[in-house]
Amino acid sequence: MTAPLTAFGKVACLVILLALLALPVIGSDYLIDIGTEMLIFALFALSLNLIIGYSGNVSFGHAAYFAIGGYVNAILLTTYGWPLLPAFVTGVLAATLTAAVVAYFCTRLTDIYFAMLTLAFSMLVWAIAFKWRSVTHGDDGFVGVTVPALLDDRMRFYYFTVIIVVASIAVLWVITHSAFGRSLVAVRENLGRAGFIGIHTRRMRWQAFVVAGFFAGVAGALFGMLIKGMYVESAFWTQSAQVLIMTLLGGIYSFFGPIIGAAVLFMLERLTNEYTEYWPTVLGVILLVILLFLPDGLVGLGKRLTAKAKGKDKTEGAT
Amino acid sequence: MIDLIRDLSPGLATLLTNPQFAFIQLMNSISQGMNLFIIAAGLSLIFGVLKVINFAHGVFYMFGAYVMYSVSQEFGAPFWLGALAAAGALGLIALLIERTLFRQIYEAEHLMQLLLTFAIVLIMGDVAKIIWGTDQYSVSYPASMSGATDLGVTFYPTYRLMLCLIGPVILILLYWFAERTRWGRMTRAATQDREMLAALGVNVPVIYTSVFVIGSMLAGFGGALASPFSSPVPGMDATLIVDCFVIVIVGGLGSLWGSFVGALLYGLVFNFGSVIFPNAQDIFAFMLLLIVLLIRPWGLFGKPEAGGH
């Protein structure tokens, strides 16, 4: 998961990038909306995987940083009439700073205790969004976000999202393939041993959490502008669980896995909702299938299939 | 002085000047705490032995409330029969889930186990919608407990008084089971070293099944007891499970006494918090959690995790 891109990978990235740029030309309004939202969730899932796949801790409260980015940006734009750039940056910084504080405490713990503490902090964020009615409008939702005129257009907002998300993914790719990224995998693989080759493991895990909070904040800020509103559900633990499932579905042991997971889950949700209201059941069944049969996600499955086709017997590998 | 307090928080002023009001708040804290204890004790028991954080515990609680509604309101059975039916039904469901799904992943990472329980939440939430729809139901109090009892200081609802008593009874029963029975000794041994226990010829899977079933029955029973004042409705599980997490983490995961003390603390913080600063009670509960975690990350009665930093 920290190896350089293969030739195939490079071509695939280029093709997807071109497809993203061409989508508005060939697609309907509906497709553009779906594309925008999918990109946002891809970034959200990818940011979470920095904590899960790379540092080896399960955050059950990642929605908190998404919600903080979204709320702060939306409130500054709408209530205080700030211009886009400062509002957006402040929103992302608020998410990052919160993540920095939370991570300071969470990284004292590992495993299930880490997961529970992240959950607790995120529920505190949820409770504040829920109760601080004068600012967030509580469970009525913060509706009618003022989107700057420049972006108040479906296609322009789509391209804005493409630029931000693709740039974010590129930065995340560099981070995960940096000296830090590879060392972080070592921390995940063997915390004790990593400490004894001189790696300050707690600081590494803290750093990963903060970066993840930053990009979750970016995704949240985009999301609030896309749907022109923020709702307390965005901070609730079920939202954290949903993005966790996206990450897991794609595969946590691969850089691009979470993006694929987010895209697939998102489309499945849209499709399912056309036919039935029981999307949770479908999601539950998908989750069961992953847990019982696809522990390394879709990317892992893909690798096993290609390996089989090539007649290799290796099932493990890294992107 | 009291005027200053009244300006800052009218609720606090009332608490200080009106002992009856304060007493009722105290009783509310205890009765809510005891109801939550019954549910949280099940969650903590399951974690203590199986090391699984069961997100589905909340949905089990919701099913308990729904079963209570069906048995006591639709079939007209007595209240207590409804409560027993709720516990029994959840015991059966838990048995089924443990045998078919959980057993597959006891050796997997904690994340996998946690997500498996989340899959159960999603599916059972829909199943509840299919069976009971999306209406909010009401469950009536048992006939003998619909009134209020004179406690000297003030009258207090008899049903809630009963909750205050049933909590300690469950605590003593669980304690007795854990400390005085063979089953209890086995489960405690299983929390420490399951391989060793298996090597000694103990049927560990049976212990796991029994713990999961009993823990889930407590959730169903607690849901049935809550149903008269917390009407069965879709989504009631999602906030309840978070309350239970707060309690068991504050008390210390896996500790029976911890969930008892945690539940009481939760009741106190929630009820007094909402009197003193209305509309902020949830925030207080999470603040309690954070303060405990910052001082004792493994909870009041928990033990530090092995090998942690």
Next chain:
Amino acid sequence: MTVLLEIKNLWKDFGGFVATRDVSFDLEEGERHAIIGPNGAGKTTFFNLITGHMAPSKGTVKFRGRDITGMPPHKVVKLGLARSFQRINIFPRMTLFENVQVALMSREGQSTNMFKLCFDLHVEETYELLETVHLREAAHETAGELAYGKQKQLELAIALAEKPDVLLLDEPTAGMSPSETNEAIRLIDRITKERGLTLLFTEHDMGVVFGISDRISVLHHGEIIARGLPDEVRNDPDVRRIYLGEAADDAA
């Protein structure tokens, strides 16, 4: 001779059970020192106290005159004390190359650098270290899939990557077949000589101990009961009674 590691009156008890009892000990620069003792004598605990994996109840550990008592492992290793572990302790889902490379990146203080791509970092030195432990060919295999003996060799390469002055090896041949043991000993012997390393190791195989150590200390019930040159220890009546009898059983 300079004293590299100076341990004074070290105690460690675990709720009443004393694992290390008033141990004082000097390790001199350039020597190869073995700690022996029956199972449960407290050898691994002793190592853990030195390298910061456990904090002692009492006593001090000094390295090059600097007090390192209770210092966390990641700081101890930066001072030049590297160790291997009794149980396999590697990064199983990473390649051998990556296993060694992360140690080199850590040594150079690059672990927290998020914007320096890792592909070209320390490539030559990584291959050299793998070559040293005869694992050059397997560089891009997954570490967790290697044979046991090779994983032990990889551990050695990871420890060497820190460019330590002192190498602490906790039972370097534990679980190895006789031929693997011989090869491992030759390797350790060669590396410590070539690099001028000071070596402190625990071992249960007496052939290994007497083969490569300059001095030996005997640990029994958490206490050092004898120390000296191999021949002195061999002829110590206490050691003969307590330890070598058991070792003879082991060999049988």
